Amino acid sequence: MSRRVAIVGTGQTKYKSKHRTYASPDMYFEVMKSCLEDAELSVNDIDAVVFGLGPESFDGVNGVDKWCSDAAGALNKPLMRINTGGATGGSTVLAALDHVASGMFDVVVAVSGQRMGEGTGHPQYGLGLGFDPILVRPFSVNSLPIFSGDALTCMNKFGFGEYHMARIAVKNHLNALNNPYAHLRINTTMEEALKAKYLSYPLRLLDMCPSSEGACAVIVASEEKAKKITSRPAWINGFNAGTTIINPGIGGADSTTTWDKIVWPAYNMAGIDNPRKQIQVAEPYIPISYQEIAAYAAFGFCKPNEVAKLVEDGFGEMGGEVPFCPSGGCLCSNTIGCSGMARMAEAAIQVMGKGDARQVENVRTALATAGGGLFGTGGMTAFFLDVVVLGAQPN
Amino acid sequence: MWNRVGIIGISETKCEEMNRRDSTTDLVFRITSEALKDAGIAQSDIDTVVMAESDQLDGRVIGAMAMALPAHAYGKDEIRVEDDGASALILAYMRCLSDRFDTAVVVGWGMCSQTNLDLLTGYSFDPFFHRPLGLNWITAHGVQAMTYMNKWGITEEQAAKVTVKNRSNAVNNQNAHLRKRVEIAEVLKSGYVSTPLRRLNLPPYSDGACAIVLASEEKAKRSGRPVAWITGVGWSNDTYFMGDKDLWRLSSLGQAAKRAYAMAGIHDPFKEIDVAEVYDVTSYHELMEYEALGFCREGDGGKLIDSGATSMDGELPVNPSGGMLSSNPYISVGLFRVAEAALQVSNRAGNRQVPGARTALAHGMSGICGQSNSVVILTN
Numbered sequence: 001m002s003r004r005v006a007i008v009g010t011g012q013t014k015y016k017s018k019h020r021t022y023a024s025p026d027m028y029f030e031v032m033k034s035c036l037e038d039a040e041l042s043v044n045d046i047d048a049v050v051f052g053l054g055p056e057s058f059d060g061v062n063g064v065d066k067w068c069s070d071a072a073g074a075l076n077k078p079l080m081r082i083n084t085g086g087a088t089g090g091s092t093v094l095a096a097l098d099h100v101a102s103g104m105f106d107v108v109v110a111v112s113g114q115r116m117g118e119g120t121g122h123p124q125y126g127l128g129l130g131f132d133p134i135l136v137r138p139f140s141v142n143s144l145p146i147f148s149g150d151a152l153t154c155m156n157k158f159g160f161g162e163y164h165m166a167r168i169a170v171k172n173h174l175n176a177l178n179n180p181y182a183h184l185r186i187n188t189t190m191e192e193a194l195k196a197k198y199l200s201y202p203l204r205l206l207d208m209c210p211s212s213e214g215a216c217a218v219i220v221a222s223e224e225k226a227k228k229i230t231s232r233p234a235w236i237n238g239f240n241a242g243t244t245i246i247n248p249g250i251g252g253a254d255s256t257t258t259w260d261k262i263v264w265p266a267y268n269m270a271g272i273d274n275p276r277k278q279i280q281v282a283e284p285y286i287p288i289s290y291q292e293i294a295a296y297a298a299f300g301f302c303k304p305n306e307v308a309k310l311v312e313d314g315f316g317e318m319g320g321e322v323p324f325c326p327s328g329g330c331l332c333s334n335t336i337g338c339s340g341m342a343r344m345a346e347a348a349i350q351v352m353g354k355g356d357a358r359q360v361e362n363v364r365t366a367l368a369t370a371g372g373g374l375f376g377t378g379g380m381t382a383f384f385l386d387v388v389v390l391g392a393q394p395n
Numbered sequence: 396m397w398n399r400v401g402i403i404g405i406s407e408t409k410c411e412e413m414n415r416r417d418s419t420t421d422l423v424f425r426i427t428s429e430a431l432k433d434a435g436i437a438q439s440d441i442d443t444v445v446m447a448e449s450d451q452l453d454g455r456v457i458g459a460m461a462m463a464l465p466a467h468a469y470g471k472d473e474i475r476v477e478d479d480g481a482s483a484l485i486l487a488y489m490r491c492l493s494d495r496f497d498t499a500v501v502v503g504w505g506m507c508s509q510t511n512l513d514l515l516t517g518y519s520f521d522p523f524f525h526r527p528l529g530l531n532w533i534t535a536h537g538v539q540a541m542t543y544m545n546k547w548g549i550t551e552e553q554a555a556k557v558t559v560k561n562r563s564n565a566v567n568n569q570n571a572h573l574r575k576r577v578e579i580a581e582v583l584k585s586g587y588v589s590t591p592l593r594r595l596n597l598p599p600y601s602d603g604a605c606a607i608v609l610a611s612e613e614k615a616k617r618s619g620r621p622v623a624w625i626t627g628v629g630w631s632n633d634t635y636f637m638g639d640k641d642l643w644r645l646s647s648l649g650q651a652a653k654r655a656y657a658m659a660g661i662h663d664p665f666k667e668i669d670v671a672e673v674y675d676v677t678s679y680h681e682l683m684e685y686e687a688l689g690f691c692r693e694g695d696g697g698k699l700i701d702s703g704a705t706s707m708d709g710e711l712p713v714n715p716s717g718g719m720l721s722s723n724p725y726i727s728v729g730l731f732r733v734a735e736a737a738l739q740v741s742n743r744a745g746n747r748q749v750p751g752a753r754t755a756l757a758h759g760m761s762g763i764c765g766q767s768n769s770v771v772i773l774t775n
Contacts, residue, residue, distance in 0.1 A: 003493075023523065049632075053477070055456035062451050062519040065478075066762040069632050076650060079632035079767055080486060083450065083477035085457030091474050095486060101493035103397070104628075130456045243444075243463045243473045261470075373460035384463065384473060 004394050005100045006226035006233035007093075007352075008107075008219050009039025010345035015183035015214035015333035018117035024064055025071035027113060027215050032073050035109065035217035038354075039229055046219075047105040049074035052082045052092030052112030054336035057126040060118040072111050072217075085130070086285070087241075088112060089216060089341025090370020090386030094241055096220045106222045107229075113215030114337035123211045123336075144208075148200040151290040153254040155202065160293050160308040162202055166193035167311050168289040169206040169331065175318060176328025178357040181342075183212040183333035202290075209287040209334035216338040218345050223394065234348035234366075238270030238389035243373075256291065259298035262385045263369070267300070270389040272365070275300045279389075281323050281360040282316075282367040283346040285339060287330040292316065295324075299367065318360070326350065326358045340370020344388055351390045366390045397658070400491040401615040401622035402737040402773070404434025404608030410572035410722035410731075413508035414602040419453060422604050424465035427502050430606035431467065435618055442496035444468040446475040447483035447503035449726045451515050466502045479674075480605065480730025481759020481769040485628045487609050488771075497611045503727030504604035512600055512725060519763055525637070532676075532763060533597065537589030539642045539764045540679035544591060546643040546694070549682060551591060553697040555582035557678035558595050558720055560706050565717025567747035572601040572722040582678075596678045603724030605731050623737035623755075627661070627772035629654025637764055645680075648687035648758070648768035655770040656689070661754075664689045665704075665711055668772075669752040670739045672732035674760040675718040684758065685713070688770070707749070715739065715747045729759020733771050740775040 316324030459475035480503030682696030
């Protein structure tokens with residue numbers, strides 16, 4: 001990479017089912033304001049804006065980026081719109097990084113969000129429109145049955161059960177209690193999690209993310225500017241994005257099968273050869289509990305047959321060996337357009353030491369991911385993952 | 396100052412009213428394969444894929460998910476810009492500039508036959524202030540054209556000349572959708588769709604796709620292909636609310652051009668640019684674009700078309716491909732503009748070649764009333 005790039009500020013709205021008090025421009029204005037305040041910058045310091053937004057069928061307006069560009073500080077500035085589905089927020093941060101790494105801009109805002117409650121249909125109906133119109137859509141599938149099949153594959157393959165999924169669900173829900181932005185803030189217990197109703201076997205209510213509205217913004221800056229803006233930038237030391245095909249169920253493949261291929265180039269770039277020793281906190285894109293368990297192996301924290309033991313040992317809990325999802329993660333707030341960015345913002349918050357009640361101690365390196373695409377193009381599944389490794393020191 | 400990045404592969408489909416042969420998947424696969432073949436590279440040589448596509452236009456959410464694989468992105472870095480294709484090209488350019496990627500593929504497609512573009516663009520308006528007025532891309536552009544006419548005394552004849560010029564250029568472009576010459580009288584007789592816009596002041600609705608391969612300097616030189624070097628890019632965004640801006644002026648295009656010219660070291664665009672491909676979303680917009688791009692003074696767009704300077708044998712031919720007034724695969728329109736500009740500077744434009752074209756400008760637009768604009772400068 002020609003230039004070093006760092007995250008110097010973050011902003012988030014509270015995530016909730018429906019923001020009844022404001023229209024979309026108000027939401028983006030609020031998130032930009034809090035992001036600029038966090039970095040102690042004014043809108044005049046921003047050179048360009050990258051706008052991430054998932055499917056507009058949720059928002060009920062085409063080109064929300066154009067409508068809300070004034071509110072997002074993009075008046076008379078370069079504006080670009082990114083949409084990669086669930087990975088949108090992550091891809092938007094990477095596009096902002098391209099703006100800076102190319103040498104064309106010094107300070108760029110990546111902003112993303114989604115109004116899940118504005119469209120006329122249920123979000124799952126909207127997601128159903130992602131399927132192939134000829135081969136798959138007639139079966140009225142949506143993301144729930146797809147993920148439940150994937151969860152069963154993972155359970156068989158990695159040797160974990162509903163108990164382990166409940167442990168992760170409870171952990172993330174309790175973490176969310178310390179995150180003022182989190183959507184679901186449920187003080188729950190193992191007993192409740194194991195008794196919660198099934199949405200689609202083996203996924204119970206507490207295993208599954210909500211459908212949230214909200215927005216997130218992240219400011220990325222060149223090395224020179226980053227050092228001026230803050231004494232503790234979160235350096236983007238490694239990053240990668242990749243698209244792979246998974247053929248679910250065939251040859252034992254699951255949604256996490258190819259994650260290691262995408263994550264390792266980012267580790268290599270950041271000089272990480274032993275993630276378990278070198279990463280202090282991880283905020284991966286985990287909308288459903290079972291994926292975190294599989295992620296322990298996919299992200300190189302253990303061997304595939306060790307994941308159940310890691311869950312039992314509380315590996316990813318606050319105070320555990322490597323805390324996973326200190327914010328409560330995607331499981332507690334999932335806003336399609338900005339979930340990926342919220343993960344990267346949380347990792348930056350942890351590196352910058354701004355995590356308050358959910359701060360993990362001595363964070364030198366943090367991992368964040370954004371993922372999208374688990375719908376078949378006629379049996380096949382395309383999956384894309386964005387990865388960033390943030391460090392307290394540039395490498 | 397900047398690393399050099401060039402265009403080494405180009406492919407376009409023929410634009411047509413309805414593509415009955417290809418599914419979108421097949422179309423994207425075919426067009427990407429052809430661009431790779433044109434560049435003389437294999438899928439394994441690609442570092443990153445940038446798609447330009449609209450979910451709404453495709454009738455499918457998160458279209459990138461379904462189209463990443465036909466766009467040859469398997470195992471690759473991939474991103475989708477849900478904006479005009481010129482925006483996607485600029486992102487791919489930045490990715491190559493950052494040293495991380497050497498070869499980028501940009502793919503854009505628009506299948507207007509699968510949707511109702513008028514309805515779709517109507518939903519681009521906010522639900523509170525604009526939408527109750529029943530605006531869409533045509534009616535809003537009609538309002539804009541009217542303010543432009545009133546401001547500078549632009550006549551319907553002057554706008555008709557743009558249609559006549561672009562449609563006659565399209566006769567030489569085998570990929571254009573409408574390839575029939577029209578006369579001024581014919582344009583002026585065509586019915587009003589939204590005053591002052593007549594049917595022939597507006598583009599058709601087309602199906603089409605375009606793919607472009609970019610490479611860093613070393614790779615581009617090694618390819619042995621004619622290279623169109625990108626020497627300047629600029630893009631900018633105006634306010635959204637129609638009442639908050641001077642509709643007769645495309646101010647964000649002016650800003651975008653200024654940035655691109657500064658980067659490319661262009662001081663007198665009319666003299667230094669040999670050929671331009673602009674986003675003629677209506678014939679009035681092409682005149683406004685002359686002004687914003689600095690080809691003439693503000694208000695002189697009508698005089699410039701009268702002078703014949705922008706026709707094929709003029710000093711600065713504009714839209715030798717026939718432009719958007721001849722082919723409108725929405726969303727990929729800007730990418731088609733870049734493709735044509737690249738063909739022109741690499742002397743590959745066949746019987747519509749502007750002789751000795753060295754520097755070309757391509758323009759992409761998105762949003763309503765020219766809210767967001769991108770400019771790309773290419774040279775050989």
